[in-house]
Amino acid sequence: MGQLAHFTTPVTPVDKVVSRLRALDEELPARDGIAVFNRVYLAVTEAVDRSVDAGRFTDARAMITLDVRFAERYLAAVDAAANGRRPPACWRPLFQLRRHPGVRPLQFALSGINAHIGHDLALAVVDACRTLDCEPAELEDEFDRVGDLLVSLEERVREELMPGPDLFQIADPLTHLLGSWSLERAREATWTAARALWALRGLPDVAEEFTERLDAAVGLAGRMMLTPLPD
Numbered sequence: 029m030g031q032l033a034h035f036t037t038p039v040t041p042v043d044k045v046v047s048r049l050r051a052l053d054e055e056l057p058a059r060d061g062i063a064v065f066n067r068v069y070l071a072v073t074e075a076v077d078r079s080v081d082a083g084r085f086t087d088a089r090a091m092i093t094l095d096v097r098f099a100e101r102y103l104a105a106v107d108a109a110a111n112g113r114r115p116p117a118c119w120r121p122l123f124q125l126r127r128h129p130g131v132r133p134l135q136f137a138l139s140g141i142n143a144h145i146g147h148d149l150a151l152a153v154v155d156a157c158r159t160l161d162c163e164p165a166e167l168e169d170e171f172d173r174v175g176d177l178l179v180s181l182e183e184r185v186r187e188e189l190m191p192g193p194d195l196f197q198i199a200d201p202l203t204h205l206l207g208s209w210s211l212e213r214a215r216e217a218t219w220t221a222a223r224a225l226w227a228l229r230g231l232p233d234v235a236e237e238f239t240e241r242l243d244a245a246v247g248l249a250g251r252m253m254l255t256p257l258p259d
Contacts, residue, residue, distance in 0.1 A: 061126030065140025101148035130256030
């Protein structure tokens with residue numbers, strides 16, 4: 029008798045990202061600020077992976093490329109911190125305050141989303157355009173799909189991690205602190221930044237300065253979001 033053929037589902041680049049995020053989820057303490065954001069990001073990436081497997085994207089290659097380039101920015105920051113190097117300025121507040129007892133899980137989650145959307149996504153669009161040899165406008169649908177997933181998840185995160193009515197002494201300053209930040213506004217600013225960086229690709233010195241200023245500005249917002257609150 030001939031041997032039966034065994035068919036396996038090919039491992040995609042998104043699958044590899046999901047595996048790395050799951051490994052981080054298992055190794056980090058649940059209350060760690062990076063772990064809190066990682067759980068949020070894992071849920072987003074798993075949703076993208078399911079959509080890719082189900083064939084829901086018109087251009088799956090473009091979506092996979094953007095999603096993986098996006099994830100690589102976060103994972104590079106994790107690796108930098110783990111190896112004693114400085115992560116980008118947008119991530120530093122979260123890594124510095126990840127174990128602070130006065131910072132709430134919602135603050136950790138939104139500070140991570142701020143860093144990843146406000147800085148990493150703009151650079152990921154440029155990275156993906158270079159890989160795919162295309163213009164940012166050709167990735168706008170994929171950019172919007174990632175943004176839509178994050179917006180829906182942000183709403184769920186706020187509902188799940190916002191303190192209940194028995195903790196008004198926490199909820200009042202927390203609501204005030206985080207109410208001034210909007211993922212929708214950050215997303216709009218990121219698309220503008222991505223287009224600007226692409227337009228500046230022929231002026232590397234100016235592009236580098238723009239990137240540094242973007243990184244610093246996003247990091248400042250993230251630091252304010254992580255202001256410790258009283259018990």
